[in-house]
Amino acid sequence: MEALIRVENLCKIYNPGENEVRALDHIHLVIEEGEFVAIIGQSGSGKSTLMNMLGCLDVPTTGKYYLNGTDVSTMTDNEQSAVRNKEIGFIFQGFNLITNLTALENVELPLIYRGIDKKTRRELSIQALEMVGLEHRMKHKPSEMSGGQQQRVAIARAIAAKPPVILADEPTGNLDSASSREILKILRELHDGGRTVILITHDDGIAAQAKRVVRIMDGKIESDFINENFSE
Ligand SMILES: Nc1ncnc2c1ncn2[C@@H]1O[C@H](COP(=O)(O)OP(=O)(O)OP(=O)(O)O)[C@@H](O)[C@H]1O
Ligand SMILES: [Mg+2]
Numbered sequence: 424m425e426a427l428i429r430v431e432n433l434c435k436i437y438n439p440g441e442n443e444v445r446a447l448d449h450i451h452l453v454i455e456e457g458e459f460v461a462i463i464g465q466s467g468s469g470k471s472t473l474m475n476m477l478g479c480l481d482v483p484t485t486g487k488y489y490l491n492g493t494d495v496s497t498m499t500d501n502e503q504s505a506v507r508n509k510e511i512g513f514i515f516q517g518f519n520l521i522t523n524l525t526a527l528e529n530v531e532l533p534l535i536y537r538g539i540d541k542k543t544r545r546e547l548s549i550q551a552l553e554m555v556g557l558e559h560r561m562k563h564k565p566s567e568m569s570g571g572q573q574q575r576v577a578i579a580r581a582i583a584a585k586p587p588v589i590l591a592d593e594p595t596g597n598l599d600s601a602s603s604r605e606i607l608k609i610l611r612e613l614h615d616g617g618r619t620v621i622l623i624t625h626d627d628g629i630a631a632q633a634k635r636v637v638r639i640m641d642g643k644i645e646s647d648f649i650n651e652n653f654s655e
Contacts, residue, residue, distance in 0.1 A: 425492035427588070427619055428454040428477060433486030435472050435642075446472040447483070448642035454621065456587070459614040459653075461622045461633035469642040470623045471592055477621065478511050478590050479503045508537050512581030514591035518573045520565040520580075526552060527561040530580045537584050551579035555609055571602025578609055582618075589613055592623045607632045 435447040446469045454460055464470050475481040476488060479495055488495045490506065498506070507513075520529050530548040539547065552561055555575035565573050574594060581589060591610065595603035607629065614620045614634070622633055630636050634653040638646045 425489070426453045427456040427458075427491060428452065429487075429489040429492075430476070431487040431489075433476065433483045433488060435469070435476065435481070436484045439484070446642050447476070450486070450639075450642070450644060452637065452644065452647075454619065456619055457614070457617055459611070459620045459622075459634040461624055461630035461636045462639060463624055463627065463630040463636060464639035464645075465625060468639045470625075470639060472642075473639065474590055474592050474621070474623055478513060479506050508533075509584075510586055510588055512584070512586040512589045514574075514578055514581045514589065514594045516593040516596040518565070518577045518597075520573055520576055522565055525562050525564055526557060526568070526576045526579075529565070529576055530583050533580060534584055539584065547583045547585075548579070551583035552576070554582065554612070555579045556605075569602070571598050571605060574598060574602070574606060575609070578606065582613065586618075588619045588621070590621050590623075593625070594622070595624070595626075595629060603629065 430450050430452040433447055433450040434445065437444040437446055450473065462470055462473060476483055482496065495503065521532065524532065527548055530551055531544045534544040534547060549561070552558055555578050557572060557575050557579065560568060560572060565576070568576070578594070589610070595606050598606065610620050610622060611632070624630050631650065633650060635649050637644060
């Protein structure tokens, strides 16, 4: 069977020429369906750049990215955006919630673009908010919630349509340790439920919660190992 994600010799060069930045430098990476992978590295190591490639938000300078066996570079823009909508749930460090919408409305909004009808949108959104423990905050706006709660709304939004792949870029970056544990527990539950979870972090303690840890440095993969302490 084809791997979910297969990255071959992938390079990303920003500003080619004199001031060029080699953000990703010949990356090889295979991720199978259902894995729980942390991608760890220092600031500037290329983590978000890699996430943007994996999420079809940006295209590599050279190299190949196969998603479910399909060469992403051969997909049209429409096909790539369909992949983003259907296959991938994004969680960003900055939450990116819409301030004048309630938690429930924030979770419902992207479901419109997936062509899901109103009743189902509501059902899926309530389910997702329950999963992250926010059923009692559904009518609250982001400004009326704590940082950890806002991040949980962002997670609910990412998982509401049940995408098979979750891409989370520093989802605990702005949170205290109790909220971080809560978010990691949710990611863990998503993995237990069969989703593929890719978690980007600069924190060893966070990465240690994942089943596999890929370390990136200066745009190169430095190590890639299975966490022996991870229990299924
Ligand atoms: N749009 C851009 N134009 C030019 N250089 C960029 C651009 N985006 C990122 N870079 C550079 O590419 C390198 C990798 O950046 P990236 O954002 O992937 O790092 P990161 O590992 O996510 O860091 P952080 O932990 O701080 O989020 C950095 O040196 C950065 O300055
Ligand atoms: Mg980043």
